[in-house]
Amino acid sequence: MTHAPRLRAALAGALLAAAALAAPLATPAAAQTGTLAPRAPKLIVALSIDQFSAELYERYRPSFTGGLKRLGEGVSFVNGYQSHAATETCPGHSTILTGRHPAATGIIANSWYDRASGSTLYCVAVKGTADPDARGGQMLRVDTFGDWLKRAQPGARSFAVSGKDRAAIMMGGHHADAIYWWGDNEGFTSSAFAAPATPTVLAPARAFNAALIARWKAAPPALWPTSVSARCAALQKPFQMGAVAMPGTVPPPASLTVETGPNFFARTDFADQLRASPLFDQLVLDFAGQLIDRNRLGRGAATDLLAISLSATDYIGHRYGNGGAEDCVQMAALDAALGGFFARLDALNLPYMVVLTADHGAADAPERAAANGNAQARRVDGAAVVRALNTELRRQFALGYDPVASEGADDITITAGADAALAARMRAAAVVWLKARPEVEAVFTADEIAAVPSPSHIPPTQLSLIQRYAESFDRSRSGDILVAYHPYTTLGVPRAPGDVVAGHGTPWDYDRRVPILFWWPGVTPRAESAAIETVDIAPTLAAIAAVPTPAVDGRCLASVARCPNTGDSGQN
The missing domain is CATH 3.40.720.10 (Alkaline Phosphatase, subunit A)
Structure with missing residues (x-):
């Protein structure tokens, strides 16, 4: 070579x-x-x-x-x-x-x-x-x-x-x-x-x-x-x-x-x-x-x-x-x-x-x-948050394993085997613990998000925080607890050249x-x-x-196209 x-x-x-x-x-x-x-x-x-x-x-x-x-x-x-x-x-x-x-x-x-x-x-x-x-x-x-x-x-x-x-x-x-x-x-x-x-x-x-x-x-x-x-x-x-x-x-x-x-x-x-x-x-x-x-x-x-x-x-x-x-x-x-x-x-x-x-x-x-004047900007070690949550749940429930199965600090799944009642108690305890964290803006459970009516056709600028989560929530795939950190919070600490120094994935x-x-x-x-x-x-x-549109969440933009059922000018 x-x-x-x-x-x-x-x-x-x-x-x-x-x-x-x-x-x-x-x-x-x-x-x-x-x-x-x-x-x-x-x-x-x-x-x-x-x-x-x-x-x-x-x-x-x-x-x-x-x-x-x-x-x-x-x-x-x-x-x-x-x-x-x-x-x-x-x-x-x-x-x-x-x-x-x-x-x-x-x-x-x-x-x-x-x-x-x-x-x-x-x-x-x-x-x-x-x-x-x-x-x-x-x-x-x-x-x-x-x-x-x-x-x-x-x-x-x-x-x-x-x-x-x-x-x-x-x-x-x-x-x-x-x-x-x-x-x-x-x-x-x-x-x-x-x-x-x-x-x-x-x-x-x-x-x-x-x-x-x-x-x-x-x-x-x-x-x-x-x-x-x-x-x-x-x-x-x-x-x-x-x-x-x-x-x-x-x-x-x-x-x-x-x-x-x-x-x-x-x-x-x-x-x-x-x-x-x-x-x-x-x-x-x-x-x-x-x-x-x-x-x-x-x-x-x-x-x-x-x-x-x-x-x-x-x-x-x-x-x-x-x-x-x-x-x-x-x-x-x-x-x-x-x-x-x-x-x-x-x-x-x-x-x-x-x-x-x-x-x-x-x-x-x-x-x-x-340094450029954004007083909200901060870095939080997301992996450390997950470790601390595992430690707290192990202590509270005398567990011999880490119950947080997911890796991220913003989409959390709690496991308890076949014991559904224990899993429910651990989820409730995790929510309390997360809401007390100083870097956390809001915490939503899967049940809370699933109960939100469909936010389709609400202007994106008017969506509440939980409605934003509802737009990307799937009961069979999303975690048990979704966490919003304060704006301009970056999860993760780079430790070596090539590590991620900045990211995305927030509702802001x-x-x-x-x-x-x-x-x-x-x-x-x-x-x-x-x-x-x-x-x-x-x-x-x-x-x-000029092709048919199936059921969608979006709408045809009349300032760009001749939208169907609205004449040549369409309707936004």
């Missing part, structure tokens, strides 16, 4: 090329001017940027010159919401193209404790197979817009691609023509449990992967640009985050190598650092562009769908927080990469439209947030509020102040594509 030189000294070719595309983009010649999206475009591109809060979008919006600038010049809803409490990747992606809240999709977290098996289930893991890498949408209880489209329009095709398996599968649904995601040891891949994974379907991924590793062997890839803007450079400041001293520089310190053998990576730190870099999104968009070309998407008789989830912002936000130079550079690189992707679409000269949103937002690392607006942007050639730019939800996207796309 031979190793490439350190990546910090490598050329920034891929990212510099992408940056060159960040110039203002011309509107395609085939533009269709109008206040509403044209019916039945040949290609609909549904984009999700993982951990892209409305606050982050607004912070950097004035600096965008590429793809994000273009999308902001369409119909722009800055008060979009993932209105539920479980603001994580899998639940958030499950709402975007289903029109349903997680309470209906069944995707109430990235993972949850399964009482039947006594183990933790990953949201896209596959039961009943010995293959640990099997991934699929079996736990998703509803269909997606791509499924509706294929039923209504013979010949319609639906593809999904992401850096994360759970993001691609949640957007791809149950009947996609292909669903791809990045696998650390192989590049883009799929699973027959998610979508067809025949040699024909896998061929473009294998060709892309082979060409990629050949380039990387010849010249190691630059994960980060070698130069940064003055705005980003001003954010290069060191911070102590938990037990980790973060230098705050771009590129971040790294010593990474590319393998010349059959696998992609010689060391796991390469895969780890790749995900948390701007290059990761560029790879996804490059592969998505090749899927368009190879499958001639948008050039058939029906409307095609391409769902893309870009994951790097989430990995970067977790590793470095979203208030430093790292996320600043990521925003510029993402803007440039999207600009290049849209230029590629423009060159096809076909009628297409784009919708962009996010699965959730995030807060910055509490140490930097506090910094995690719930996301941009929702619609764009098509010739769109009349409009900034909409109305509070809408990600569940509104699928029924709006259905109206645009």
Whole structure:
């Protein structure tokens, strides 16, 4: 095995090329001017940027010159919401193209404790197979817009691609023509449990992967640009985050190598650092562009769908927080990469439209947030909370085991074997103990949440705290006790480089509020102040594509589409 030189000294070719595309983009010649999206475009591109809060979008919006600038010049809803409490990747992606809240999709977290098996289930893991890498949408209880489209329009095709398996599968649904995601040891891949994974379907991924590793062997890839803007450079400041001293520089310190053998990576730190870099999104968009070309998407008789989830912002936000130079550079690189992707679409000269949103937002690392004036920002050791609760319950009930079966400090399941009465007493004691914790805002039992009437069609800004939990509650999957910590509380203490320093998953607006942007050639730019939800996207796309909409929690947006049963103007 031979190793490439350190990546910090490598050329920034891929990212510099992408940056060159960040110039203002011309509107395609085939533009269709109008206040509403044209019916039945040949290609609909549904984009999700993982951990892209409305606050982050607004912070950097004035600096965008590429793809994000273009999308902001369409119909722009800055008060979009993932209105539920479980603001994580899998639940958030499950709402975007289903029109349903997680309470209906069944995707109430990235993972949850399964009482039947006594183990933790990953949201896209596959039961009943010995293959640990099997991934699929079996736990998703509803269909997606791509499924509706294929039923209504013979010949319609639906593809999904992401850096994360759970993001691609949640957007791809149950009947996609292909669903791809990045696998650390192989590049883009799929699973027959998610979508067809025949040699024909896998061929473009294998060709892309082979060409990629050949380039990387010849010249190691630059994960980060070698130069940064003055705005980003001003954010290069060191911070102590938990037990980790973060230098705050771009590129971040790294010593990474590319393998010349059959696998992609010689060391796991390469895969780890790749995900948390701007290059990761560029790879996804490059592969998505090749899927368009190879499958001639948008050039058939029906409307095609391409769902893309870009994951790097989430990995970067977790590793470095979203208030430093790292996320600043990521925003510029993402803007440039999207600009290049849209230029590629423009060159096809076909009628297409784009919708962009996010699965959730995030807060910055509490140490930097506090230094910047956020007096609420704090860090709580969630694992220590669970340990202390176990200790207290063992003491009170003279137990010889830890009764808290779940791992998280915000979604707690209590076990007592077959003794239901004992379990009930322990749950009651746990609620009392948790409510007395100084960092806890509210505690809800499963019974309390289950008794809440359906909050559907209540504006997301008017949902009470327990109603937010109800929107992402499933009796068979959610825990016994759900805990809301005070706003800007980060659960977890980083102890080594690479540990999570900032997160999400709370019921507060910094995690719930996301941009929702619609764009098509010739769109009349409009900034909409109305509070809408990600569940509104699928029924709006259905109206645009002229396909029937099943029962959903969302509504068609009349400022974007000709909504059914309301004439040409529709009704919000």
